Amino acid sequence: MSQNHNIAVVYRSKTGFTKNYANWLAEEFKCDLLEGEKVKASDLAKYQTIIYGGGMYAIGINGIKLITKNYRILKDKKLIVFSVGATPVRNATTEEIRKANIPAVMLDKIHFFYLRGGFDYSRLSPFHKFLMTLMKIKLKRMKNPDADAKGMLASYTHPLDFTNKKYIAPIVKCVKE
Numbered sequence: 709m710s711q712n713h714n715i716a717v718v719y720r721s722k723t724g725f726t727k728n729y730a731n732w733l734a735e736e737f738k739c740d741l742l743e744g745e746k747v748k749a750s751d752l753a754k755y756q757t758i759i760y761g762g763g764m765y766a767i768g769i770n771g772i773k774l775i776t777k778n779y780r781i782l783k784d785k786k787l788i789v790f791s792v793g794a795t796p797v798r799n800a801t802t803e804e805i806r807k808a809n810i811p812a813v814m815l816d817k818i819h820f821f822y823l824r825g826g827f828d829y830s831r832l833s834p835f836h837k838f839l840m841t842l843m844k845i846k847l848k849r850m851k852n853p854d855a856d857a858k859g860m861l862a863s864y865t866h867p868l869d870f871t872n873k874k875y876i877a878p879i880v881k882c883v884k885e
């Protein structure tokens with residue numbers, strides 16, 4: 709099959725988890741794969757479908773503004789956003805992230821998916837290492853830590869990777885619909 713130039717997968721990934729999903733999607737569609745940091749809205753004009761993926765950082769989707777700030781010029785395209793975080797997939801969490809990151813007027817038009825990534829402390833920048841050390845202190849002080857908190861604490865020494873190609877299936881379906 710020849711390269712599909714109608715679809716672009718654009719991503720921003722600090723520690724590689726979103727990049728895994730972006731690679732699998734680009735492989736699936738044999739389409740262009742672009743690094744969000746280097747992309748301008750004008751580079752996206754030629755595509756009919758744009759799949760944007762970004763890691764979760766304090767409820768925010770890394771780089772999502774490329775889509776939301778340029779919505780006026782992108783709105784006639786098929787727009788899909790996926791975010792990748794350490795939190796397990798739950799409907800309520802997905803909805804919370806969707807509403808916090810996609811302005812209300814765009815909610816009907818932008819298809820949203822949340823996929824589970826992982827956590828790798830060793831690959832964080834010094835700034836994020838500092839932030840996560842503060843979080844570790846908070847987690848350690850919890851009187852009755854739940855399973856999520858315990859898992860998070862353990863991941864500081866043993867990196868977690870929940871990424872799996874099978875989780876791109878709903879996005880693939882959405883592109884094809």
Ligand SMILES: Cc1cc2nc3c(=O)[nH]c(=O)nc-3n(C[C@H](O)[C@H](O)[C@H](O)COP(=O)(O)O)c2cc1C
Nearest residue numbers: 721722723724725726763766767793794795825826
């Ligand atoms: C400072 C910081 C804040 C984070 N905030 C969230 C969050 O709000 N929700 C979440 O699910 N994961 C959060 N994470 C975990 C990352 O989203 C997770 O490791 C993700 O897989 C990173 O993807 P990336 O490597 O593609 O950037 C945070 C990580 C750091 C370092």
